[in-house]
Amino acid sequence: MKPGEGSPRAFVSPSPRTTPRVAATAVSKRFPGVVALDGVSVTLAPGEVLAVVGENGAGKSTLMKILAGVYHPDEGSVELDGRPVRFAGPAAATAAGVVLIHQELNLAENLTVADNLFLGREVTVGGKLLVLNNGAMTGRAAALLARVGLPADRVTRRVETLPPGEKQLVEVARALGTAVRVLIMDEPTSSLTQRETERLYEVIDALRRDGVSVLYISHRLAEVKRCADRVVVLRDGKNAGELAKADVTHDNMVRLMVGRDMKSFYPKVHCTGTGGAAVLSLAGLRYRNGPDTPVSLDVRAGEILGMAGLVGAGRTELAEAVFGVRHVTHGSVALGDQPLAVKSPADAIRAGVFLVPEDRRLHGLVTAETVGFNLSLPNLDRLRSRFGIRRRAEAELHATWIEKLRVKTPSAAQTVGLLSGGNQQKVVYGKWLARGPRVLILDEPTRGVDVGAKAEIYALVDELAGRGVAVWMITSDMEELLGMSDRVVVMHEGRLAGELSGAAVTEEAVMRLATGGEAG
């Protein structure tokens, strides 16, 4: 970290009068077999909010980790306030005011918010005895939480009891507790509701006013438009282009990200199935530990029923009750005109009702196992004979679905956890498509999936609906909801708050219902 040894800057600073807070110049990083970054340059002015977008594998996370001292670049240099830096690790970066908030949050869930805010830099008395000064920490914690708009009563709450959005804000508060000058966030809003996202934007606005530079990765193009001053697009580990605030449009960004025009992001070629017969019907459904309000709902053949709502509105839980994960206590489920008694996922699967779960790595895939293992898992009853699993039929199934879904994997023997998010998600779809769904419940169908794979998944879901599959799509992504759904139902605090179809499906109407308002 010797000052004044910087190489001449080979980029154009956005505001030439001031030294950029952070400047990465021609940074390259190679991993065995992969060039993650290839000569990428990025600058960040004081008080600037910069969004970095790109498909999965474009190098966004690597870039952030280099800036935050997790990796060292193989080539190129990183400067902080005009001086070249080489952080020994994330702790050194934090000490210099560069803080990275990971996508999967790094909070100790079993500790309180205050404990987390001061983890590793506790306020102590008694010298080496390190006796915690809880009074001082509680007071300061409340002040930090106030800055991110969280009420003071959260200070003593255990982190695991907070909703995901508040956890994210706690992470931001923790960063504020250090002398943060550069805040780096990896997909901060991927698990947040609209309202929580909005709050995060406000915090970002406040940080900008305080002169903190913010750099963040996002898959949600709408939010990039909302709060970034400038957008840097990466593609295949290289700079694909840069957009000033005025030029930030959905089309511009997507074109730079995928390197081609994406005309039909939301395909919608299937005939909208408002006339189809109800395939899955819930009548007065309630489940154990669920809300007191019964839910009645029809999903029709060949339609995509979008389900909106804030996180915690009970959408996932309802789907899990139908899928047999949660115990149904009241009401009934019918498949076509037959009653459907589901005691476990096995029952639902036997009936052709499949769930693409919200948490892919926890519920969707055995990530330590191979692509083939996962594709086979729910289909083994069809692949087995008296002499064990029919190997050839199994290999055929793997080949078929890897090809049909264009899963980018070297082979079926590849460990599925090593694939990109989009390809992992395709494997989840593959294991169900191989079985032939009647009803497909999609819970956040494209979370953590890059734009290219997203478009492919949308086309796939559209095709399924076209073939008469009843699709029930739970999503917190407003664009996805509006772009894909034939009909939208909105949940609020465990009950169905309303149904929208046709021209009535607007962002405003959905949000009004989701937040407890009446349909306009």
Next chain:
Amino acid sequence: MRPVRTILNALAPVVRPVARKLAPVLRRLAPSPGVRRILGVLGLLVALYAGLVGTYVENAPGFEPAARTQQRIQGNLIDVASIQGRYGVITLGAALVIITGGIDLSIGAVVGFSAVLFGVLTERGVHPFAAFPLVIACGGFVGWVNGVLVTRLKLQPFLVTLCGMFVYRGAARLLAGTVSRTATVEAQPDFAGSLQTLRYILVGKDATGELQFPAQFVVLLVLAAVVGFVLHRTAYGRYWYAIGHNELAAKYAGVNVDWQRTWVYVVCSALAGLAGVLLFLDSAYVQADSGGQYLELYAILGAVLGGCSLRGGEGTAIGMVLGAMVLPVLENLVTIRGLKSDLIPTVIGLTLLAGTILDEFIRRRQRARH
């Protein structure tokens, strides 16, 4: 040393191109962790066996003809194989439980209980051929209880089977203090013939008590083949690996997780029941308070040496057999090396610890290379 080097130098032009050709093939084999674990434990076994044979040759009196030495070595190896067979049977069970992410600490107690039960049953007039399946079924029932407690009541397997360890040991002591073939034959002279038949088939000992062939090892190989088929070629095996790696994902894919886990406990304890019968037939007598003691730990150790991860989801049938073979050879080796018997457990423990450290070291280096 010098002639060896000369020979190697002379061979180099021939060996090098071959090695260069083989290297990519080996490299392709190497990354598979399962294969690597098997090669590792295989290497360990080869070293131990070499040490064993070497010790025999070294200690052979000068006047002894080579053929006689060879005979003694063979006899010893058969003795070892016999013990390996019995350890292997319970290792298979323990390993299956470990693959599904569980643990069974009650194995040793079930072995002791089963041996005592078999003795008591035959003594009271149950024909050995009937008592044999009955005892295995009882073992299976114990496993079912373990499984139900773990899956239905959602108790931790460690605690359930730890409690079971005391309960089944206590049950054995309630049944009898000591059982033996002599006691059975005294009470039921008619059974002498069939008991000896069973003994010959399962243990390989003839009427004089001489070990003819390591029948217990044959039993192990047969069972390992069955386990290997189920584990690697049927849907059940897939389910067990899936449950071990990610129980929730398995459940969401329609696997009846509770049912599968229960059955694995049943299999494990039934195998322990079988091992109990083997122990009874092999030994002069079995004491209720010590028969089969610590065997659960030997079984778990064998499973881990054979490549099962205690985190679940890993392990192969071949590995289980090889892993189970290590401890008896090691025990035999330190015994014939003339170590003071007080030192033996410590030496065994340290050797295994060294092996574990080495294994972890290699694993980390491999991971770093990826």
